[in-house]
């Protein structure tokens with residue numbers, strides 16, 4: 001028995017375009033899973049199939065162990081126990097907040113409906129806006145109402161499609177936080193689509209990285225960040241410094257010393273990907289240091305991005321805490337944190 005959402009061996013074609021290729025994953029009650037990937041990789045299609053907005057062609061989808069979609073079998077979206085929030089709020093402009101939320105509760109008695117509306121508004125911190133109209137609310141407030149509307153019928157599954165992308169940075173951070181806590185408190189199985197790795201890291205218990213209709217890796221944010229299984233996953237979480245080489249005696253040479261590559265056959269052409277925070281900067285103290293010229297230092301908030309050119313020629317980026325930034329230092333020594341270097345075969 002599997003509670004929550006289960007997608008098994010789902011494939012999907014739009015005409016000749018194969019947008020999903022045998023994807024399988026499940027989401028437990030109370031778990032928040034992000035589908036993360038570049039534009040066009042099939043995230044929204046997977047979500048729409050789970051919601052029942054798209055007819056399933058291949059595979060099976062179940063909610064709380066009940067099959068809701070299989071080829072030739074189909075449970076209507078409103079009978080799946082699924083709540084949805086999209087990027088564009090989609091509130092009815094001519095209905096006030098109470099009526100917008102109450103729209104999905106038409107089968108409730110009037111008293112139950114009003115108490116469900118009030119409870120949902122309280123969950124999203126919007127109790128005082130019961131009688132407001134959408135045009136009187138900011139984008140962030142409208143999205144809170146959209147979330148309340150999706151929560152009010154007490155869904156088993158919540159599907160969120162880029163729900164924060166229309167908002168400015170401050171409102172986005174605020175609403176992410178509310179959304180995360182509300183969904184966790186309610187114990188709902190949630191799938192959120194995003195193309196923003198930082199957002200996925202912030203929200204997700206688990207991240208499923210997709211590319212060209214396939215799952216590239218499914219795991220905790222920590223696993224994906226520190227133990228990526230392929231080049232796509234390693235480089236999707238932000239920029240990486242890239243070096244090519246060949247495996248010799250279970251190691252590959254980089255400008256910063258040898259990196260372990262035991263699991264790859266000797267003689268294989270490989271690429272070494274190094275995260276900018278895997279390069280540590282220090283003062284050049286002896287003749288054995290790896291030296292680099294400091295081209296520029298850019299403030300990114302709590303960390304600085306340092307643009308460097310190695311004495312040997314390559315241009316690299318290091319991300320360092322502000323207090324270690326080489327302001328006014330023409331050159332520095334670089335050491336590598338081997339945990340932040342990933343080796344993958346070229347092909």
Ligand SMILES: Nc1ncnc2c1ncn2[C@@H]1O[C@H](COP(=O)(O)OP(=O)(O)OP(=O)(O)O)[C@@H](O)[C@H]1O
Pocket residue numbers: 014017019037038039040041042043044045046195
């Ligand atoms: N109704 C449709 N008819 C035909 N092709 C479609 C349809 N919906 C999506 N597609 C195509 O399917 C592919 C996957 O689209 P999908 O929206 O699932 O990707 P996505 O990863 O969510 O991307 P985005 O972040 O840009 O929305 C794209 O090539 C898209 O053009």
